[in-house]
Amino acid sequence: MNPPELAQKLTTLWPPANWLDVNVGIAVSGGADSVALLLSLVQIKKELGGDGNLAVFHVNHHLRGADSDLEQAWVEELCNKLGIPFEALQGDVAGRAETEGDGIEAAARQERYALLTQAAERHGARFLALAHTQNDQVETILFRLLRGTGLRGIGGINRSRVLTPTLTLIRPLLTCTREEILAYLSDREQSYCTDLSNEDCRFTRNRLRNELLPKLRCDYGLNIDQALLRLSEQASEVQSYIEAEARKLLTTSLDGLKTNAQAGSNSMKLKSSALVNHPPLLVREALRIAWREAGLAEQEMNFQWWCKLASLVQGDSSAAVLSLPGNVRAQSANDLLLLEW
Amino acid sequence: MNPPELAQKLTTLWPPANWLDVNVGIAVSGGADSVALLLSLVQIKKELGGDGNLAVFHVNHHLRGADSDLEQAWVEELCNKLGIPFEALQGDVAGRAETEGDGIEAAARQERYALLTQAAERHGARFLALAHTQNDQVETILFRLLRGTGLRGIGGINRSRVLTPTLTLIRPLLTCTREEILAYLSDREQSYCTDLSNEDCRFTRNRLRNELLPKLRCDYGLNIDQALLRLSEQASEVQSYIEAEARKLLTTSLDGLKTNAQAGSNSMKLKSSALVNHPPLLVREALRIAWREAGLAEQEMNFQWWCKLASLVQGDSSAAVLSLPGNVRAQSANDLLLLEW
Structure with a gap:
């Protein structure tokens, strides 16, 4: 595992010339993926300069009590160290979600995108960067495939999407694997938060991530990630x-x-x-x-x-x-x- | 579960008017699917008549010692009872297969199709009927999907295929489920052979059938069969x-x-x-x-x-x-x- 891989893939997917001179909002939960995204963007910015500014947005859904607030504080401290403006966005999904399990996940996702879009617009950002990885892509394809959404659904997560006439969502890590991200962080001795709800197998998505995909990769000896990615590209x-x-x-x-x-x-x-x-x-x-x-x-x-x-x-x-x-x-x-x- | 379902689906997929007046070869291994195919075709033939004849072909790969010969004898006896001509086709896959596991399965499949095509031609058959079911279809789609064959592969098994200018392969049970087949046989108190190699989890296909698909259906509560069939149709x-x-x-x-x-x-x-x-x-x-x-x-x-x-x-x-x-x-x-x- 060669750590420079990450920055290389990132700049291939999202050439710095496209964003160095405009404002960029970065969604950072504090998990490994978003911490790696933040660090690599800060590093590129430091090396190459440009007129734009970076800002970090952290959505706090208050779904896990004190843990949620600890994570918020942790991300804020990391931003202070890096000298990047930080804003916490307060969610209220628990107050309005009708159900538990997948219902809460879907409601939280919807709330997160709404809060992030508003924050990015307030900061005059031209891009909102999210830390979805190739692993998320594979999970999404498999999830949609198993749910029966058909060809359109298995096209997977888009690399970018226009949110408003002046704001575009971008996923610069979409071709990076979880392994590459962990190697990148380990190389920099950078810690990150572990969201225990990711290991909760009540949620179908998490069961795919933690049970089904590892089973297909190891027990069945299949190159399931490449198979799904290729199918998705074709679709x-x-x-x-x-x-x-x-x-x-x-x-x-x-x-x-x-x-x-x-x-x-x-x-x-x-x-x-x-x-x-x-x-x-x-x-x-x-x-x-x-x-x-x-x-x-x-x-x-x-x-x-x-x-x-x-x-x-x-x-x-x-x-x-x-x-x-x-x-x-x-x-x-x-x-x-x-x-x- | 309503047994007449099976004959209805079969005649929808393969209208008797298309085959009653020509010779039809039926591939019968002795398993539940092919026994149900044989019985239902004999029943339709009895009721509706026509100028064509039915004949049964049984491929003996000699892969499971005495069991292989017992199955051959069992199918022959069933044909005698039904008054349908029987021919055993002797395979030699063990003598030429290079590997074990999936290698043998693939070689056996290839040999089976070659022997059946030759036998059907000798009998002047216009159709060669195979007992693939909707369950086989689902397994094939998932198998190809996991192997990474792309959009073309997930189109799945065809209902029919031209083998030679005068011989067409047909799969009249392709929309019938295993459950419908077992109900049909149980309703007629008809026994069948159980091929223990189907339960051998060394073979990837069997692992999909016996481990993965049941897991997705039950543990994950997914309607995986319909999801895969719909995706396959779209593809x-x-x-x-x-x-x-x-x-x-x-x-x-x-x-x-x-x-x-x-x-x-x-x-x-x-x-x-x-x-x-x-x-x-x-x-x-x-x-x-x-x-x-x-x-x-x-x-x-x-x-x-x-x-x-x-x-x-x-x-x-x-x-x-x-x-x-x-x-x-x-x-x-x-x-x-x-x-x-």
Whole structure:
């Protein structure tokens, strides 16, 4: 294990020229991954300079009593030592989460992203850096795969994502493994906090991390990480291609139907003839893009619903009207698909 | 569990009108799946008639000493009772397999398919029916997924496959679960052989079946079967679409280059300009189809090789010549990709 590996991978994934001259917010929980992210960004900044500033945000969900506050204090002290501005963001997920187990994890994640985005905007940050690693990527792919989210889901975590017109989320450690991170920290004799909730096997994600993945790697002797990463890359590539083709199809089917451009509209029209002789998977994808861009909620539109809607457009459906999730009504007549909500 | 389910699913997947008037060979190991396949086909034949005949083929690999011969005798007796012609096919995998464990399983599979195809042809069979179930499908998808075969691999086992111009392999039980099969047999008080090598956890496939899948279903409470089947269907659909698009691309790139049609040729030319502005995944697929149709071996052409070859065609490669697996030489010049072997 060669420690310089980490900084190399980081700068390949996120070239310093892209961020040295703008403000960057770093989410630091105090765990190994985020401490390594902080240290490596500080180090690059020190070596290469630039006009931008770094700032650290620490979300305290107050889920583990005094431990949560100790971690906050620990991260604050580390930032003081490094001379980086620190801000603690106070969460209240316990007060509003409806359930325990996976429910709390999901609520905490949602709260964390909201708090971090607000903080980054307050600090005029152009980037918000998160410490997700290749191990997180593998876990996410396997988790989604086992849950049945289909091809789209196994595309995995994105390297970057636009949060607001001026703020982009970035994951500079996404190609680094846990081993590389621990070697990097050990080389610098840098300690970190161990979040015991990560070892709690009540949470499905943690069971994948602590039980299933080690079993597949060791007992089965499989190179499961590389297998999942490769599958995920292929799925992403295929998905991008299909989305691009579907967008062309959608553009054709919207052509000349000017009413669609009106803001605040509660209906949408598509020309059925533009969609009718294309593969159902492209038609489903085109409908999904139209749906999303109209601001309709996708959650309840499962695979079966998209198939039904595509059948309606393509004239393979016995029905002429469909009542879809989210109180959306779909009607097919005179070469038009009309969606109303 | 409702036993008639099995016959219903079978006739949906393989309508009797397709096979009642032709000869059908049935591969019967004596295990629950193949015994259920035999019984249900005999029952449908009895009820609906038709001009074709059924025949049973049993492959004896002689891998488990006296047990192998007892199974052969058991299947023969069952066929006598049912009044169906029986033929035992003698394998010799132990004599030629290089390794133990997975090596023997793969060699046995290869030998089985070869023996069954020959026997079916001798009997003038139009179909060779195999007893793969939905459980086999799930195991195959998971196995390939963990091994890292990518999107193409997780398409899973095909419902049917053309073996020779006059013989098609069919898997009529591919949507039936093991539970449905056991219920069907129990309802008829029909016994079957238990192959103890199926419970041998040395073989990776058996470990997936007996350890990993039950763990995911029960301990993790996941509907892993449906998740994998859905992913597999999506992967198949996407793969078919990409192959169709890649074939169009290939046709354009071969257009006018008549030399490609010559039999026994040991070279192939493609027009680079027809490929240059298309997504790499389509170009890779087009090259793969061309490769296969030229009769070149695909085994050693892994993902990296296809990427290199696509880069060469698309002009993104620094090299102008590539030495590919199977002694294939690729050269790019004057708007032509030349493959020689």
